[in-house]
Amino acid sequence: MTTLLPSTDQVWDWLSEVPDPEIPVVSVTDLGIVREVRWDEGTLVVAVTPTYSGCPATAVIDLMIETHLREKGIDDLRLERRLSPPWTTDWVSEEGRDKLRAYGIAPPVDGTASDGMTAGRAARLSGKSNLVIVCPRCGSNQTERVSQFGSTPCKASYRCRDCLEPFDYFKCH
Amino acid sequence: MPSLPDAATPDAAALAKQAAAHQSHDPHVADVDLQPALFDWLCRMGDNSLVLGHRLSEWCGHGPALEEDIALANTALDLIGQTQMWLALAGEVEDAGRTADDLAYLRDTSKFRNLKLVELPNDDLAVTLMRGFLFDAFHFELLKELAGSSSPRVAEIAAKALKEVSYHLERSSDLVVRLGDGTTESHERMQAALNRLWPYTGEMFKADGVDEAVAEAGIAPKLSDVLPVWQRTVDDVLSEATLAKPDRKFDAQTGGKQGRHTEHLGFLLAEMQFLQRAYPGASW
Ligand SMILES: [Zn+2]
Numbered sequence: 001m002t003t004l005l006p007s008t009d010q011v012w013d014w015l016s017e018v019p020d021p022e023i024p025v026v027s028v029t030d031l032g033i034v035r036e037v038r039w040d041e042g043t044l045v046v047a048v049t050p051t052y053s054g055c056p057a058t059a060v061i062d063l064m065i066e067t068h069l070r071e072k073g074i075d076d077l078r079l080e081r082r083l084s085p086p087w088t089t090d091w092v093s094e095e096g097r098d099k100l101r102a103y104g105i106a107p108p109v110d111g112t113a114s115d116g117m118t119a120g121r122a123a124r125l126s127g128k129s130n131l132v133i134v135c136p137r138c139g140s141n142q143t144e145r146v147s148q149f150g151s152t153p154c155k156a157s158y159r160c161r162d163c164l165e166p167f168d169y170f171k172c173h
Numbered sequence: 174m175p176s177l178p179d180a181a182t183p184d185a186a187a188l189a190k191q192a193a194a195h196q197s198h199d200p201h202v203a204d205v206d207l208q209p210a211l212f213d214w215l216c217r218m219g220d221n222s223l224v225l226g227h228r229l230s231e232w233c234g235h236g237p238a239l240e241e242d243i244a245l246a247n248t249a250l251d252l253i254g255q256t257q258m259w260l261a262l263a264g265e266v267e268d269a270g271r272t273a274d275d276l277a278y279l280r281d282t283s284k285f286r287n288l289k290l291v292e293l294p295n296d297d298l299a300v301t302l303m304r305g306f307l308f309d310a311f312h313f314e315l316l317k318e319l320a321g322s323s324s325p326r327v328a329e330i331a332a333k334a335l336k337e338v339s340y341h342l343e344r345s346s347d348l349v350v351r352l353g354d355g356t357t358e359s360h361e362r363m364q365a366a367l368n369r370l371w372p373y374t375g376e377m378f379k380a381d382g383v384d385e386a387v388a389e390a391g392i393a394p395k396l397s398d399v400l401p402v403w404q405r406t407v408d409d410v411l412s413e414a415t416l417a418k419p420d421r422k423f424d425a426q427t428g429g430k431q432g433r434h435t436e437h438l439g440f441l442l443a444e445m446q447f448l449q450r451a452y453p454g455a456s457w
Contacts, residue, residue: 050254050333052250052251052254052337053251053254053255053257053258053333053334053337054250054251054252054253054254054255054257055250055254056250083258083329083330083332083333084325084328084329084332084333085332086329086332086333086336146240147240147243147244148244148340148343148344149240149243149244149247149248150243151243153247153250153251157240173336
């Protein structure tokens, strides 16, 4: 018996309906964590990369992808974990950035990933972070970092000096 | 810690084998001559991040400020995530069917290969932060070298971990400077922490046969090459923090890498391994 396998484009569309469990306004494809979709004979292979190695959402994301694709009629499915190249926030789509902003989270500023000592030293010498993170609520660039870590490993805590609201920054990684 | 997809699929072992078969090819993984040393070395990598990660997790709910509490817990999470990758690879190299969980939860003290530095109790925040900095400076440099390892499997884990550890080092060096060059009390406590931890730092750079074998194979750098970079980082940060480098031997306390631990590790494992020991094979 032969059945027509759905196209990989179709599968990508389905995957764009799977939300991130911690920031449900963005999908797993918006985040750029789905690295490959391919057919291996009759088995659908979806390669997923973790955002942070200890991210507790990783297992939940795998389960949500599996559940969603099974609902779409995919019986033969294999999820692969891909470490290399490591995930970077540069892979967050434009659409994903707009959705984050609308949700009250400042999207990552590209090319500002932590460089350990160098970045730390620069931040210390200037007395504050050298990044300009725009407030997602009022658009002000008068913001300050409250904490390098936020409610999840991928976020830092910021405060706006104009509208005085605290907000999360999806930090560059 | 069984992951949800594993729990939902009937044959996790078969799936793991299938997934392993699709990993990038790495000749070192199946190298019989190298196997004992590589297994031991991977356990050292995994056990350092596991034991330090567990120590940091002990702060959860006890941090001096909410932001610190969150930062310590997040750092712990990064390290435990890295542990899963190192110990899973160790299990693959050993080829005796042991998973990362088996290695983490079912080995006894003498089989742990972590540095004594990371098993010491947290004591106060000064000791915790100073230990973090002394280890992060080493960890960062080591991972940077490992990202160019001759083993593609080691290189990809290192590249992933490096991104996280660069944050750890940024944070810990910043805090060492702020507290060292802070109030009289914070300065004194940071200096006391440094003096206490100093004799444990030399173990990071003391190479034995295992370290030499993996360096020989191009998998890991020579520890003697990592030392000068670490010294430079430590000198820089300590001088900015107005702290004095202790004038005493830095390698008086060694043996953890060979399984000879302080009494503190047993207590840590008793807590960490309790559930898996009391309820073997428990799943939830
Ligand atoms: Zn604002």
